[in-house]
Amino acid sequence: MASINSVISSDRVEGTDVYNPNGDKLGSIDDLMIDKISGQVRYAVLEFGGFLGIGTDRYPIPWNVLTYDPGFEGYVVPISQEQIEGAPRYSSEAVPEYDDAYSTSVNRYYGL
Amino acid sequence: MASINSVISSDRVEGTDVYNPNGDKLGSIDDLMIDKISGQVRYAVLEFGGFLGIGTDRYPIPWNVLTYDPGFEGYVVPISQEQIEGAPRYSSEAVPEYDDAYSTSVNRYYGL
Numbered sequence: 001m002a003s004i005n006s007v008i009s010s011d012r013v014e015g016t017d018v019y020n021p022n023g024d025k026l027g028s029i030d031d032l033m034i035d036k037i038s039g040q041v042r043y044a045v046l047e048f049g050g051f052l053g054i055g056t057d058r059y060p061i062p063w064n065v066l067t068y069d070p071g072f073e074g075y076v077v078p079i080s081q082e083q084i085e086g087a088p089r090y091s092s093e094a095v096p097e098y099d100d101a102y103s104t105s106v107n108r109y110y111g112l
Numbered sequence: 113m114a115s116i117n118s119v120i121s122s123d124r125v126e127g128t129d130v131y132n133p134n135g136d137k138l139g140s141i142d143d144l145m146i147d148k149i150s151g152q153v154r155y156a157v158l159e160f161g162g163f164l165g166i167g168t169d170r171y172p173i174p175w176n177v178l179t180y181d182p183g184f185e186g187y188v189v190p191i192s193q194e195q196i197e198g199a200p201r202y203s204s205e206a207v208p209e210y211d212d213a214y215s216t217s218v219n220r221y222y223g224l
Contacts, residue, residue: 006148006149006210006212007145007146007147007148007154008148009143009144009157010125010143010146011142011143013122014122014123031123032121032144032146033121034125034144034153035118035119036180037118039175040150040151040153041146041151042119042151064151068148098118098119100118103118
């Protein structure tokens, strides 16, 4: 079965806005965390908060919970503003090891 | 089984040098082509040729044929200089549809 545009470039994903289903902008995608062996994108890292790019935090979002919404011209994550405020995050200067324990905790937060 | 640093960020992959097994530098990774539904990285797009970044061509390399080599501080693709010169490519202004036909032709070139 032929499929058109079945791929998207990482350049296009990076910088794309992320919303919740209400249309509240949560932030934008800073970069992607890719499983080294399988090449699977595990997380899109959401950049949010701070001022003029200074002091922004990073929120790993499991790829599976992102849906692209053409109407919003961005991704939608099905969580509330309160849920994103309590979500796992780190500052850009303190990127954690994405080991099994960390990945499991992030996945659990998003219901996976 | 705990695994440390089992992920790599797309920011780190982009710009990484790519070599053949002889240590000849083929180019560097420009960006990644990601399957929209599964989130699987299908291709690393190699940037090569041109002068001062002008006129460079893009060579999609299946993720599966890239191996990171700490000695080279870059990725290794197990093909010869002649093979890369004959490899599927496009100019940055003429990115093709990555449909099944195109993907199949690229994968076949790399023996997949």
